[in-house]
Amino acid sequence: MKRARRIVAPLVVLLLVYGGVLCAPQPLFAWSISSQNLTLYADRPFAPAAGARVLELAQAKLTASPLYAGEHHNVFVCSAPWRRVLLFNHNYKVGGVSYPWLTGNVFLRDAHIEDNRLLDSRGQPVSADRSLDYFIAHEVTHAMTGRVLGALDYARLPEWIREGYADYVGKGRAFDYDAAAQLYLDRAPAMDRWRSGLYLRYHLLVAYELDKQHWTVPRLLGSRLEQAAAERAIEATIR
Numbered sequence: 001m002k003r004a005r006r007i008v009a010p011l012v013v014l015l016l017v018y019g020g021v022l023c024a025p026q027p028l029f030a031w032s033i034s035s036q037n038l039t040l041y042a043d044r045p046f047a048p049a050a051g052a053r054v055l056e057l058a059q060a061k062l063t064a065s066p067l068y069a070g071e072h073h074n075v076f077v078c079s080a081p082w083r084r085v086l087l088f089n090h091n092y093k094v095g096g097v098s099y100p101w102l103t104g105n106v107f108l109r110d111a112h113i114e115d116n117r118l119l120d121s122r123g124q125p126v127s128a129d130r131s132l133d134y135f136i137a138h139e140v141t142h143a144m145t146g147r148v149l150g151a152l153d154y155a156r157l158p159e160w161i162r163e164g165y166a167d168y169v170g171k172g173r174a175f176d177y178d179a180a181a182q183l184y185l186d187r188a189p190a191m192d193r194w195r196s197g198l199y200l201r202y203h204l205l206v207a208y209e210l211d212k213q214h215w216t217v218p219r220l221l222g223s224r225l226e227q228a229a230a231e232r233a234i235e236a237t238i239r
Contacts, residue, residue, distance in 0.1 A: 100146020
């Protein structure tokens, strides 16, 4: 018993310390800018006006969501690989992470803030409609969803709803429903979440329920609708 306590106690302390770092990582980031209810932190210099503009674009998307309640969120852009390993944990290769069960903070990989672009694992700008403000809005939406649902119900959300709604908010008006529906019919690689790394398929399903079926967001989040059922419903309308 004593040996077990000697092992468990340091692990508990380590988890508490790590949780504290995730909740308050500001000392690791020397540069910041705030706009409305968002603050952008970075570990290398950036043009304040450009950072403020990115936050304004993200804020406009977030305020369009009925989940938004005016809460403040911190966004941390991690250029240094060690910061990504520390703050992303085992997900250090992805574009961004959030921890809705713990904090409203979100963490993003390296970015060209002046160009409103996140950088991929090769250091190249992420193209198309996934701008830096998209990634901010996407990850903050996860945090908002977790706050509204609570940790347990958030964890139980089907992936297509959890990621699809975050994508729905993150893309905003940039999403083309008809073009996405055609890609779905064509079985395009972009519709394969695991091959493409995109949430386009989930986004299409969420857009169908919210924009075509006129579901409310609370109804969507509370439905626990299986992905297969959502796909059958949309296929009946686009074939």
